[in-house]
Amino acid sequence: MISGGGNCVWSVAESPEIATYTLAAQLSCPTTSTHTMLLCLRSKSASDIVKAQTKMLRYKYWPVWFRSVVDGGLRQPAFLPDNIDVLSVYPSLRPPRPVLVGGVPHEGILFALGTIVYSEGGRSAREVYNEAVRYTITSIWPNTSSSEAVADAVTSFYYTSKATESLDTLVEQMSETFTDLLFTSCIWDAAADLASTSTSPVYTSLVSPGVAALKRASEGIGIRSPVIHAGISHGHDLNLIFTHQHKMKLSTPDHRMSTYLTSTLASFVHTGSPQSVQTSSSVPVWSPIQPGQPVCYYKLSLKPPLGISSTPYRNNERNLWRQTLRYVDTATVMSYAFSVVTWVLVGLLVLVVVLVLVFVVMLRAARRDQYPGNSSLTFRSRMSRNPSATSSSFSDEVTRGMS
Numbered sequence: 012m013i014s015g016g017g018n019c020v021w022s023v024a025e026s027p028e029i030a031t032y033t034l035a036a037q038l039s040c041p042t043t044s045t046h047t048m049l050l051c052l053r054s055k056s057a058s059d060i061v062k063a064q065t066k067m068l069r070y071k072y073w074p075v076w077f078r079s080v081v082d083g084g085l086r087q088p089a090f091l092p093d094n095i096d097v098l099s100v101y102p103s104l105r106p107p108r109p110v111l112v113g114g115v116p117h118e119g120i121l122f123a124l125g126t127i128v129y130s131e132g133g134r135s136a137r138e139v140y141n142e143a144v145r146y147t148i149t150s151i152w153p154n155t156s157s158s159e160a161v162a163d164a165v166t167s168f169y170y171t172s173k174a175t176e177s178l179d180t181l182v183e184q185m186s187e188t189f190t191d192l193l194f195t196s197c198i199w200d201a202a203a204d205l206a207s208t209s210t211s212p213v214y215t216s217l218v219s220p221g222v223a224a225l226k227r228a229s230e231g232i233g234i235r236s237p238v239i240h241a242g243i244s245h246g247h248d249l250n251l252i253f254t255h256q257h258k259m260k261l262s263t264p265d266h267r268m269s270t271y272l273t274s275t276l277a278s279f280v281h282t283g284s285p286q287s288v289q290t291s292s293s294v295p296v297w298s299p300i301q302p303g304q305p306v307c308y309y310k311l312s313l314k315p316p317l318g319i320s321s322t323p324y325r326n327n328e329r330n331l332w333r334q335t336l337r338y339v340d341t342a343t344v345m346s347y348a349f350s351v352v353t354w355v356l357v358g359l360l361v362l363v364v365v366l367v368l369v370f371v372v373m374l375r376a377a378r379r380d381q382y383p384g385n386s387s388l389t390f391r392s393r394m395s396r397n398p399s400a401t402s403s404s405f406s407d408e409v410t411r412g413m414s
Contacts, residue, residue, distance in 0.1 A: 020196065
């Protein structure tokens with residue numbers, strides 16, 4: 012399993028219709044009717060669709076528009092019947108298969124360099140920071156109501172003020188952010204879930220070293236950070252197995268690593284174990300991870316020490332993404348719900364006050380109709396408040412009555 016898992020925040024689309032309507036607009040298809048929109052999309056060539064999709068992206072990768080969709084209840088059989096978090100707690104219904112989960116130390120350098128090289132707002136560290144840092148987080152976070160709060164937490168954890176002053180610092184901190192956002196936050200948890208719900212062995216690995224893609228382009232804009240040479244980035248391991256897509260000249264160590272990786276994968280495909288039975292006895296044994304135990308990894312490297320790591324990879328960062336940020340996400344949603352309820356109650360209170368005022372006004376108007384004259388409402392208000400005048404009028408009435 013490479014390039015992430017179904018439990019990553021970017022892997023499953025929460026609102027897939029947004030991508031469809033955006034793509035249709037790029038292809039000048041009508042969007043007032045889903046039927047006519049579908050007919051129009053089907054009439055377009057694959058080349059036109061790919062070109063339109065490319066125009067929807069920034070930095071060649073962002074955002075991840077087209078993802079898997081939970082289609083349970085929409086069609087039979089469903090490709091993804093429920094959310095991965097729900098499905099992962101149930102044992103697989105498919106026959107057991109061995110699993111090999113791999114990662115590299117600097118997964119995010121490819122995306123960090125791509126963001127900086129293909130940025131739109133300029134090439135200074137501050138311009139790229141302001142344009143891309145928060146956007147690359149909020150655009151990929153599935154819960155839009157909490158994305159800003161999550162971006163606040165992520166930027167405060169990974170970035171320092173120096174990231175706005177130096178492209179070298181920015182690429183290092185952005186690389187670390189992308190590594191954890193896209194991969195560390197999910198692939199090791201996926202390995203743990205697979206190990207706990209399957210009878211098949213689950214092997215994990217970390218591959219190093221190598222040279223990052225986009226090295227020449229990044230050096231062309233003044234990036235000299237050692238991280239470019241520190242380790243292999245996402246996808247670079249494929250260059251050691253297949254055609255060199257970035258046309259990089261492989262060093263002698265790269266060729267040795269290529270042979271190592273090729274034999275490892277060949278052994279896994281053939282036997283279900285990444286370690287060949289012909290492996291020298293001096294090489295540490297590659298054991299699968301155990302259910303309920305920390306997810307460690309086997310270090311695939313030409314430099315010692317080899318073998319299973321003593322600690323999980325970037326465990327503190329994993330805890331940030333699977334615990335702290337989930338708490339921020341939940342707390343923000345609860346805060347939003349509380350705010351909504353509060354404003355609803357305030358609105359109802361205002362409505363009650365308005366209704367009471369209307370009732371009072373209508374009551375006064377009704378009393379005016381019942382007791383007209385001098386705008387008096389009651390008989391009592393029409394009585395004179397002068398006692399002597401009242402007594403004199405009463406005496407006159409008595410005198411007239413007697414006569």
